[in-house]
Amino acid sequence: MSEQEFKRALGYANSAFDLLKRSGIPPYPQFYELLYTYSTGVNPTLNARINAIFRNGDSPTTNLAETLYNEFLKSDVNDRMSSVSERMHARIEAVYEAIDSAMTTANAYSGSLQSASGDLEREISVAAMKELADKLLSETRRMQETNRSLEQKLEASRDDIASLQRDLDDVRRESLLDPLTKIANRKSFDEGMDGAIAEASETGVPLCLMIIDIDHFKSFNDTYGHQTGDQVLRLVAMTLKSNIKGKDLAARYGGEEFVAILPSTDMEGAVIVAENIRKAIQAKELLKRSTNEKLGRITASFGVAAYRPGDTPATLIERADRCLYAAKHAGRNRVISESELEAMQAQVEETKDVSAA
Structure with missing residues (x-):
């Protein structure tokens, strides 16, 4: 697990525990799972139900948590x-x-x-x-x-x-499908990564991984509401899926993050695909369905990493994650690949050396 992924998971966990504490619900495993799932936002129907409870000013109870758990998580696939x-x-x-x-x-x-x-x-x-x-x-x-x-x-x-x-x-x-966006879910992505890395290791064909994060999604969600936020997630998922092909796999990684596995694609080709997706997302104007109000455009940041001999899914994800965070820190709405990140880091080191001299 990469450091960034650990931080994300820890954030979801802290949010779940905070909700349990504020609601006075005992931190039993099933209730923790319920609110952890709510914190990740991967089950839009569950989130809509809990958000409605909060909006109505109702006080969550253990019985209500039990009901929600049985409805949304216990009776699963x-x-x-x-x-x-x-x-x-x-x-x-x-x-x-x-x-x-x-x-x-x-x-x-x-x-x-x-x-x-x-x-x-x-x-x-x-x-x-x-x-x-x-x-x-x-x-x-x-x-x-x-x-x-x-x-x-x-x-x-x-x-x-x-x-x-x-x-x-x-x-x-x-x-294997994410219920909101109808593209592959995390389970499907994990299986796809295992297969893609095994094939790249055996055949030597190139393999790239792309991680995408919607810029300022939380503030957008808070401003316009979860239904509009769900619309954004579906739009990004549709754009991602329509811009890949063949054996490529698009998946929702969690929350507002998406991933794409690109077998038989080298770094140069993967960056071109990422740029096409970035431009396609930015080109779409978002409308609020209930009022047709124009909400502006959304953007996303991209990190792209290439398979290296000996890589595991965790190591490849970690490098793509570092590229994604570099794109965020560089101003968002851009694609950063491993090669570009290495060049940026080398330039920083060069500047330090010059300053020291």
Whole structure:
């Protein structure tokens, strides 16, 4: 974890504890998780609900926190996935039972055939022959009926399992999307980083990481409200996604930060992509939907880092983060890459040397 990421997480944690203390809610793990999630802003529906409570002047209580936790965090995608898995398990068990029943009938039929074979090897009367034929005919019809029943059950099970598989696929896709912006979430980004770094390490193809932070987002959010803030987040996400292609992955990293994994892209190409996105964001004029009031333009700062042999996701993120913070300190609304940051640092050192001399 980079120093900047640690500071962000610590800020969210302090905010959560402060809310717990001010509300008189005990700092149990589930309540801490609830208010930590609120502090990050990754669940817009939860934030809207809590903001409404604060606006109405209601005093948060333990019971209310419990209700919100059960509604927004306890019944999550994992529960839905578990439910689908249980239904699939039950359906597979039903298939096994149908097959076991059919096998029992088949074994009984095989036994009848073997018994009849032994009878036919001996001389038997016409009446006994007729009785044996009737018995075999009855057993055969029973076997046919069992087979038809098994086929019907297997057909129904096949359709049910296919439907359940589609449900599982939908839940998994949903679990990898940020609910507000509809682009990849942090979990999806983490998986994508692991895969991209493994590929770069094995093949030697270039890989770059871009981190984006919306400039002055907190003050914008405080001035115009969370709904307008959510509109800004969606706009940036849409702009980011529409300006990357192929195997690139755009994701919401947390709060007002976004990331893009750029496989098969060198530093020069990544900087060009970042500049295109920066200009596209700046070019969009924001309107307040309820009044059509012009709210001006938003800007974002960018940090770009390139994969180096031996890098882990943490080390690559840390270097991109340093570039992002350099862009912030350099006046915002700009892209700074590793190579530019190194040149800036070298220039600072040169200036120090000259001053010392």
